[in-house]
Amino acid sequence: xxxxxxxxxxxxxxxxxxxxxxxxxxxxxxxxxxxxxxxxxxxxxxxxxxxxxxxxxxxxxxxxxxxxxxxxxxxxxxxxxxxxxxxxxxxxxxxxxxxxxxxxxxxxxxxxxxxxxxxxxxxxxxxxxxxxxxxxxxxxxxxxxxxxxxxxxxx
Amino acid sequence: xxxxxxxxxxxxxxxxxxxxxxxxxxxxxxxxxxxxxxxxxxxxxxxxxxxxxxxxxxxxxxxxxxxxxxxxxxxxxxxxxxxxxxxxxxxxxxxxxxxxxxxxxxxxxxxxxxxxxxxx
Numbered sequence: 001x002x003x004x005x006x007x008x009x010x011x012x013x014x015x016x017x018x019x020x021x022x023x024x025x026x027x028x029x030x031x032x033x034x035x036x037x038x039x040x041x042x043x044x045x046x047x048x049x050x051x052x053x054x055x056x057x058x059x060x061x062x063x064x065x066x067x068x069x070x071x072x073x074x075x076x077x078x079x080x081x082x083x084x085x086x087x088x089x090x091x092x093x094x095x096x097x098x099x100x101x102x103x104x105x106x107x108x109x110x111x112x113x114x115x116x117x118x119x120x121x122x123x124x125x126x127x128x129x130x131x132x133x134x135x136x137x138x139x140x141x142x143x144x145x146x147x148x149x150x151x152x153x154x155x
Numbered sequence: 156x157x158x159x160x161x162x163x164x165x166x167x168x169x170x171x172x173x174x175x176x177x178x179x180x181x182x183x184x185x186x187x188x189x190x191x192x193x194x195x196x197x198x199x200x201x202x203x204x205x206x207x208x209x210x211x212x213x214x215x216x217x218x219x220x221x222x223x224x225x226x227x228x229x230x231x232x233x234x235x236x237x238x239x240x241x242x243x244x245x246x247x248x249x250x251x252x253x254x255x256x257x258x259x260x261x262x263x264x265x266x267x268x269x270x271x272x273x274x275x
Contacts, residue, residue, distance in 0.1 A: 078244045132164030132252070135245040139160045142243060 066105050067148055073098050074141045082131045091134060095119050098141070108148075115144055159236050163209070163249045167256055176261035179223040183257045192219050195254050198237065207238040207250035 043051065077094055080087035099119050102108045109116070122129060122137050166173060166187055175186040182196035192212040199206040212222055214232040227233060238250040259265050 075244075078248075128168070130168055132167040132249065135249050136161045136164045138245045139241075139243060139249075142245075143157070 063105065063107060064149075066101060066108065067145055070098055070101055070108075071142065071145050073101075074138060074145065077134065077138050082129060082134050088129075092123055095123055111148060112144060115141060157241070159209075160241065160246050160249055163253050167249070167252050170256045170260075173257060173260055175219060176257055177219060177223045178258075178261045182223075183254070183261050184219050184223040185257050185260070186219055192222060194222065195250070195257055197254065199239075204239065205247060205251070207247075207254060209236040209238075209250060209253070210234065211236070 073094055077091060080091050080094075082088050082091055099116055102112050102116055118137060118140070122133060125133070172188045173185050174189060175184075177184040179194075182194050184192070184194040186192055194210045194212075196208050197206070198208040210227075211234045212219075212232065213234065216232050217225065238247050241247070259268075
């Protein structure tokens with residue numbers, strides 16, 4: 001409203017008295033607003049590719065980090081032997097961490113959905129949950145995670 | 156996925172299906188499920204690295220006894236699986252445990268151990 005009064009040039013008696021200072025602030029903010037919009041339009045029109053690739057790099061980085069974490073968790077499974085009673089619980093704990101982390105990432109959960117199933121089958125296999133089948137699971141997990149890494153690198 | 160690691164661990168889990176173990180030097184020949192002929196040996200002469208050779212004899216070219224007595228030639232039907240190819244701890248341990256199980260059977264260790272546990 002104060003901008004309107006300024007533009008019409010007049011100071012109607014019943015309206016509020018606008019100081020010169022306020023008028024300058026008004027115009028200044030308008031100009032900055034136009035400049036900011038101009039920058040935004042420029043970015044959208046000419047720099048959209050750069051912005052989206054920067055964003056993709058960020059998403060990919062967090063994906064890579066998750067894969068690296070999973071790889072290190074899975075290799076820790078080799079430090080335990082299911083034959084030892086105390087180790088069995090450690091193995092189960094690590095596997096549920098791994099499963100949770102896979103499920104928590106949309107890309108991973110779709111690419112490794114069968115591995116999640118195999119982990120569940122293993123932890124629910126009762127007496128069949130022995131060291132040899134643990135080794136088979138670890139081997140397959142490491143192979144699949146390693147392949148994901150390679151595919152990602154190609155992109 | 157390379158199925159051989161799964162196969163090795165399956166045979167270890169079901170070691171009661173490992174029958175007919177024949178020792179030939181440092182190589183141990185065995186039959187699984189009365190059908191499949193294998194042999195396993197420690198490879199690598201220097202102790203700097205551990206390696207294992209696992210052979211599978213898929214055809215009826217020879218019997219297990221024959222295989223244990225002849226030298227393998229280039230015209231023979233067999234596949235060699237080397238542990239070092241699989242480059243991972245769990246793969247190496249799988250080969251290792253299979254060798255131990257087969258050796259125990261070949262040397263009759265199982266019977267000795269059971270006798271000690273149950274009869275003394």
